[in-house]
Each structure stands twice: as structure tokens, then as C-alpha cells.
Amino acid sequence: MIKVYSWNVNGIRAVNNKGLWDPFLAKEQPDILCLQEIKAKPEQIDVDIDGYDAFWYSADKPGYSGTALLSKVAPLQVINGFPESTIKQFEVTGDTYGDPNLEGRVIAAEFEKFWLVTVYTPNAKDDLSRIPLRHKHWDPAFLAYCQQLESTKPVIFCGDLNVAHTEDDLANPKPNRGKKGFTDEERAGFQAFVDAGFIDSFRMFKQGNGFYTWWSHFANARARNVGWRIDYFLVSAKLKSKVVDAAIHPDILGSDHCPISVTLNI
Numbered sequence: 001m002i003k004v005y006s007w008n009v010n011g012i013r014a015v016n017n018k019g020l021w022d023p024f025l026a027k028e029q030p031d032i033l034c035l036q037e038i039k040a041k042p043e044q045i046d047v048d049i050d051g052y053d054a055f056w057y058s059a060d061k062p063g064y065s066g067t068a069l070l071s072k073v074a075p076l077q078v079i080n081g082f083p084e085s086t087i088k089q090f091e092v093t094g095d096t097y098g099d100p101n102l103e104g105r106v107i108a109a110e111f112e113k114f115w116l117v118t119v120y121t122p123n124a125k126d127d128l129s130r131i132p133l134r135h136k137h138w139d140p141a142f143l144a145y146c147q148q149l150e151s152t153k154p155v156i157f158c159g160d161l162n163v164a165h166t167e168d169d170l171a172n173p174k175p176n177r178g179k180k181g182f183t184d185e186e187r188a189g190f191q192a193f194v195d196a197g198f199i200d201s202f203r204m205f206k207q208g209n210g211f212y213t214w215w216s217h218f219a220n221a222r223a224r225n226v227g228w229r230i231d232y233f234l235v236s237a238k239l240k241s242k243v244v245d246a247a248i249h250p251d252i253l254g255s256d257h258c259p260i261s262v263t264l265n266i
Contacts, residue, residue, distance in 0.1 A: 001244070002264050005030035006118060006158035008214075008231060008257035011039040012068070016047045020254035025049075028249070030261070031072050034107075034118035036160045038066040057081070059104040066104035067118050067159070075109040075116075082106060082145055090141035095133050097125070106142070108149060113266055114239065115149040117157040124162065124180040131185050139189030143196060154236035156264075157198070160214075160257065161232055165190045165200070168209040169229040181230060198234040201246035201262045211248055214257045225250075233262040242266045 005028060009015045012035065015024075025033075025048070033052070038045070040063070042056040052070040057080045059065040069078065081101055082092060092101060100122050108117045122138055124130045146155050163186040167173035176182045194200065202211070212227025221227060233246060245263040252259050 002031045002266055003029075003261060004032045004034070004116065004156065004158070004233070004264070005259050005261045006034040006036070006231060006233060007252075007259035008036040008120070008160040008255060010037050010255040010257060011063075012045055012047060013040055015254040018254055020252075021047050024252055024254065024259070028252075028259070028261070030070075032116060033070040034116070034158050035068040035070070036066075036118065036120035038068050038104075039063050040066065055107060055109070057104040057107050060102040061098065064103065065120060067107050067120050069107050069109055069116070069118055071109065073111065075111055077110045079108045080104075080106070082141055083148075086141050086145050086148070090137050090144065092133075092137045092141045095130065097122075097130060100133065100138060106145070108145075110153070113153065114236075115153050115155045117146060117149065117155060119157060119159040119161065121160060121162045124183065124186060126180055128180060128183065131183060134189060135185035139186075139192065143189075143192055146193075146198070147196060150236055154238040155198075156233065156235050156239065156262070158231075158233045158260070158262070160230060161190060162230055163187060163190050164228050164230055168207070169212075171209065171212065171226040171228070181228060193234055197237045199237060199240050199243075201233045201235055201243050202229075202248065202260070204240070204243060205246055212250070213248055213260055217256060222250075222256075231257055231260050233260060235262070235264075239264065239266070
């Protein structure tokens with residue numbers, strides 16, 4: 001049995017400074033923990049990770065983006081970022097906001113029986129100016145990369161995908177239709193993962209709305225559970241029978257996102 005967690009920490013130092021990092025690790029005890037938006041370089045991170053091998057992939061830009069993977073079981077290999085061939089094929093290059101390939105957004109780790117990929121998908125921005133990057137380049141590239149890995153072993157991928165897939169994945173779908181995180185283009189990018197055979201693990205266990213992973217800081221949204229489900233664990237079809245649980249942990253504080261988890265009998 002293996003328990004994997006994913007958490008957009010919105011600054012790992014901030015979570016630690018609030019005194020919430022150690023209690024989280026002590027209580028949940030993930031076998032593998034994937035983090036997004038660490039917002040720090042490795043030399044700036046002073047948190048207790050005793051018992052874990054740590055792999056940090058920071059953005060070039062200070063205090064921005066970045067991902068990490070902590071594992072009690074040493075991976076066979078760890079790969080940061082897309083392969084050059086994927087970048088070239090899908091023309092994943094910079095825009096006015098910068099180069100997503102320099103923002104520490106993807107880590108892939110190979111284990112004995114599966115690949116684990118964590119991702120911090122670029123935000124479309126309020127004016128939707130990053131929709132072209134998402135729709136035409138990033139989302140197709142990420143799917144192709146996961147499929148490339150899947151050709152060798154089943155894949156688990158997780159992280160902040162910055163999209164609510166269906167109307168059940170946000171509290172107020174009608175007024176948010178067409179806005180960042182709920183555009184047709186972003187939703188189509190997620191649907192492409194499903195069409196390719198990847199399974200949204202949480203929906204194996206829970207249907208309907210009210211299950212969210214991110215809440216605005218405004219209007220007491222978290223307390224009122226007016227949120228969005230934009231953090232996910234998806235698994236290859238071959239792993240579906242191995243998934244024994246998938247959960248959202250809204251009681252764990254420290255970020256505007258809460259952790260999510262998947263447990264596999266593997």
C-alpha cells in the first residue's frame with residue numbers, strides 16, 4: 001500500500017512559518033509528497049523532511065512557482081521539466097509572462113511499478129492572455145509527455161492543473177463560465193487526459209459538487225466552502241483496480257489550496 005499526497009503550498013516557507021508543516025507531515029505521513037508553488041530555491045528551504053529523499057525543481061525567478069517531490073522510497077530516476085523533443089514538438093516557449101520551461105513546473109519520478117508526475121500548470125491569467133500557451137502548447141505537451149512515460153510504465157500524475165473540469169468542480173459555475181480556470185479551452189485540455197484513458201481518481205469515490213481544493217481569500221470563501229476543485233490525481237487505466245482511496249483534505253490549513261491524496265495497493 002502506498003499513500004501519495006499532492007499540495008500546492010503557495011510558498012513552502014510560509015506554511016512552515018505558520019507552524020503548519022510539521023503537524024501536516026506527522027499526522028498524514030505520506031509515503032510520497034508532491035508539492036507545487038514552493039516559491040523558493042533549495043538553499044532557502046529549511047523544513048523538516050527527515051526520512052524523505054527530496055527533489056526540488058525551483059523556478060529561475062526568485063519566489064515564484066516551482067515544484068518538489070519528497071519520497072520515503074528512493075526513485076529509480078527523477079526528471080525535471082519536459083524533454084527537449086517535447087518542447088520542440090509542441091513549441092512550448094515563452095510568452096510575455098516568461099518561459100514556462102524555466103518555472104520549475106514538472107517533475108517525473110520513476111518507481112519500480114509506476115511513474116509519478118507532478119505538475120504546476122500555468123495559470124491562464126484574469127485577461128486569459130495565457131490561454132494560447134495552455135490550449136495550443138502546454139496541455140498537449142503535458143499529455144504527450146505522460147503518454148510517452150506510460151509507454152514504459154503506468155503513470156500517476158498530480159498537481160494544480162488550474163482548471164475546474166466540470167460544473168461539479170466549482171461552487172458557482174454559471175458566473176464563472178468563460179473565465180480563467182473554467183474556459184472551454186482549459187476544460188478541453190483536461191478532457192483530453194480523460195479521453196486518453198487517464199482516470200480522475202477522486203471521481204471513482206465521490207460524485208457531485210461541494211468537493212473543492214482551492215478557495216479565494218475573499219468573502220470568507222473557505223469557511224463557506226465556495227471553492228474550486230483544481231488539484232487532481234489522475235492514473236493510467238491499468239492502475240484503476242489498484243486505487244483503494246482518493247481524498248481531499250480541506251481541514252489541513254496553511255495555503256489557499258488544501259492537500260489531496262490517493263492510496264494504491266501496489
